[in-house]
Amino acid sequence: MTERGLRERKKADTRAALAAATLRLAIELGWENVTVEAVAAAADVSYRTFFNHFSAKEEALLFPAGTDQPRLSARLRAQPAGTGVLAAARAALHADLTELESDAAALRDRITVVAGNPSLLPRLVEIGAADEREVAVAIAERTGQNAETDLYPGLLAAVLSAAVRVTFSRWHVQRGAVPLTALLDEALDALAAGLPEPTH
Amino acid sequence: MTERGLRERKKADTRAALAAATLRLAIELGWENVTVEAVAAAADVSYRTFFNHFSAKEEALLFPAGTDQPRLSARLRAQPAGTGVLAAARAALHADLTELESDAAALRDRITVVAGNPSLLPRLVEIGAADEREVAVAIAERTGQNAETDLYPGLLAAVLSAAVRVTFSRWHVQRGAVPLTALLDEALDALAAGLPEPTH
DNA sequence: GAGCAAGCTTGCACGGTGTGCAGCGAGCGG
DNA sequence: CCGCTCGCTGCACACCGTGCAAGCTTGCTC
Numbered sequence: 492m493t494e495r496g497l498r499e500r501k502k503a504d505t506r507a508a509l510a511a512a513t514l515r516l517a518i519e520l521g522w523e524n525v526t527v528e529a530v531a532a533a534a535d536v537s538y539r540t541f542f543n544h545f546s547a548k549e550e551a552l553l554f555p556a557g558t559d560q561p562r563l564s565a566r567l568r569a570q571p572a573g574t575g576v577l578a579a580a581r582a583a584l585h586a587d588l589t590e591l592e593s594d595a596a597a598l599r600d601r602i603t604v605v606a607g608n609p610s611l612l613p614r615l616v617e618i619g620a621a622d623e624r625e626v627a628v629a630i631a632e633r634t635g636q637n638a639e640t641d642l643y644p645g646l647l648a649a650v651l652s653a654a655v656r657v658t659f660s661r662w663h664v665q666r667g668a669v670p671l672t673a674l675l676d677e678a679l680d681a682l683a684a685g686l687p688e689p690t691h
Numbered sequence: 692m693t694e695r696g697l698r699e700r701k702k703a704d705t706r707a708a709l710a711a712a713t714l715r716l717a718i719e720l721g722w723e724n725v726t727v728e729a730v731a732a733a734a735d736v737s738y739r740t741f742f743n744h745f746s747a748k749e750e751a752l753l754f755p756a757g758t759d760q761p762r763l764s765a766r767l768r769a770q771p772a773g774t775g776v777l778a779a780a781r782a783a784l785h786a787d788l789t790e791l792e793s794d795a796a797a798l799r800d801r802i803t804v805v806a807g808n809p810s811l812l813p814r815l816v817e818i819g820a821a822d823e824r825e826v827a828v829a830i831a832e833r834t835g836q837n838a839e840t841d842l843y844p845g846l847l848a849a850v851l852s853a854a855v856r857v858t859f860s861r862w863h864v865q866r867g868a869v870p871l872t873a874l875l876d877e878a879l880d881a882l883a884a885g886l887p888e889p890t891h
Numbered sequence: 892g893a894g895c896a897a898g899c900t901t902g903c904a905c906g907g908t909g910t911g912c913a914g915c916g917a918g919c920g921g
Numbered sequence: 922c923c924g925c926t927c928g929c930t931g932c933a934c935a936c937c938g939t940g941c942a943a944g945c946t947t948g949c950t951c
Contacts, residue, residue: 498918502928526907537930542909576888634889639864642857643889646878649853650886657846664839678846685885686850688776689834689843698947702899726936737901742938 506544508534510555517552518600522608549614552601563587564625568632576633580651581679588658588671595667602663623648654678706744708734710755717752718800722808749814752801763787764825768832776833780851781879788858788871795867802863823848854878 512533516525527548531538545551566586570579591598605611624638627648631638638644658675665674681687712733716725727748731738745751766786770779791798805811824838827848831838838844858875865874881887 496919498927501918505928527909528907539910539931540929543928543930547909577886636889640861641889642861642874642877642881643886645857645860646854646881647886649857650850650882653849653853654846657842657849660845661840661842677842681842681846682850682882683885685883686777686843686847689836689841696948698897698899701947705899727938728936739902739939740900743899743901747938 505534505536505540507555509536509541509544510551513548513551514555514597514600514604517604522552522604522611547614549611552604552611553615562622562625564622564629567626567629572633576630576647577679577683579633580630580647581676584651584655584675584679585672588655588675592671599663599667602659606660606663623652626651650682654682702744705734705736705740707755709736709741709744710751713748713751714755714797714800714804717804722752722804722811747814749811752804752811753815755797762822762825764822764829767826767829772833776830776847777879777883779833780830780847781876784851784855784875784879785872788855788875792871799863799867802859806860806863823852826851850882854882 509530512530513525516529516533525548527541528538530548530551531541534541541551563583566583567579570582574582605615627644628638630636630647631641631644634643636644654675658671658678661674662669662671709730712730713725716730716733725748727741728738730748730751731741734741741751745754763783766783767779770782774782805815827844828838830836830847831841831844834843836844854875858871858878861874862869862871
């Protein structure tokens with residue numbers, strides 16, 4: 492399907508090799524000691540070629556598959572029209588997280604690197620922000636509101652991002668003992684309940 | 692109080708001059724066309740001196756006053772012990788936003804620059820993230836929980852960040868017609884209500 | 892007030908990132 | 922088989938951010 496010739500296969504190979512080398516070196520040396528030059532050498536391509544595949548070093552670590560894969564906004568739009576926004580969002584997020592968890596080892600490595608280098612977290616949000624805006628639009632479509640001026644779409648989109656972030660963090664702390672979707676549900680339930688102060 | 696000598700005053704002056712020059716050039720030329728060299732020249736100091744005051748270009752734009760000013764986590768801890776977490780958080784955020792809105796013109800310019808350059812948003816979150824973690828700890832203290840393992844502190848801290856982000860965005864869209872605190876209250880009320888789907 | 896310590900400013904050099912451009916070579920289609 | 926496409930490569934360049942070693946002003950002390 493996705494391999495329409497030797498050319499595209501080779502291209503995908505070098506991209507995957509670069510992403511893998513980036514992740515491996517980040518784990519071995521620490522993110523701040525990873526240079527594009529070393530990554531390119533490890534993947535047996537030239538320095539310049541790295542930037543033909545990724546616009547920045549962080550992209551190789553965080554988005555190895557490229558940005559054209561099914562994103563959250565697309566998944567949200569794919570939910571049946573009858574369901575409410577919150578239920579649709581939950582379903583879309585489940586699909587997203589399930590796919591991510593399919594190669595849990597790589598995901599854990601990535602989160603480890605990010606957790607050790609807070610400067611990466613923003614970058615993660617950066618590209619996610621583009622999607623977050625689309626999510627807001629998708630929410631607005633579902634509620635018949637304006638994504639720009641109305642409060643709800645933007646707020647819900649931002650809060651969902653926050654919930655996902657927290658979910659990743661907890662999943663990492665617990666070393667993947669509990670599935671991502673279960674942790675996400677906890678967060679979404681707490682949100683739906685209005686974040687009541689827990690009785691300790 | 693804060694001026695304990697000519698030396699410190701001069702230092703604060705150059706820092707302020709650098710921050711002002713950064714903001715002015717960003718508005719005039721666009722953020723991507725602002726170089727540290729030009730900012731330093733506009734402030735009549737050397738290139739190297741810029742980095743004696745700011746660790747990065749973004750810091751001059753987003754944190755002109757320095758990171759040692761009262762931050763949200765400190766304000767949250769300053770709230771009376773009896774009040775609930777949500778009320779305390781609301782009060783702390785009010786104090787924060789009120790102070791920011793005091794020089795509304797500069798704030799609007801800053802948000803304009805950020806809105807035009809999404810790559811800045813992450814950086815904004817980055818330094819804010821350090822505070823967000825402290826906020827989570829402060830919340831945990833108040834609820835008698837563990838900031839690392841329990842869901843609530845991290846989730847609430849992340850959601851508050853999201854609410855603030857959305858508030859800034861709406862304030863900017865409305866050109867400051869409504870006070871920041873009023874917009875924030877809208878967001879917090881929607882959150883406390885469990886984000887019910889609005890009846891359009 | 893003379894001198895000494897502290898610290899802000901400056902210039903220089905360096906490693907790293909990300910981009911534009913031009914040429915080369917391998918895959919692909921007629 | 923031939924030309925076109927397109928990924929790979931090397932080169933040059935602008936910019937960022939840092940370490941270091943000076944200078945010079947400030948402030949403190951005697």
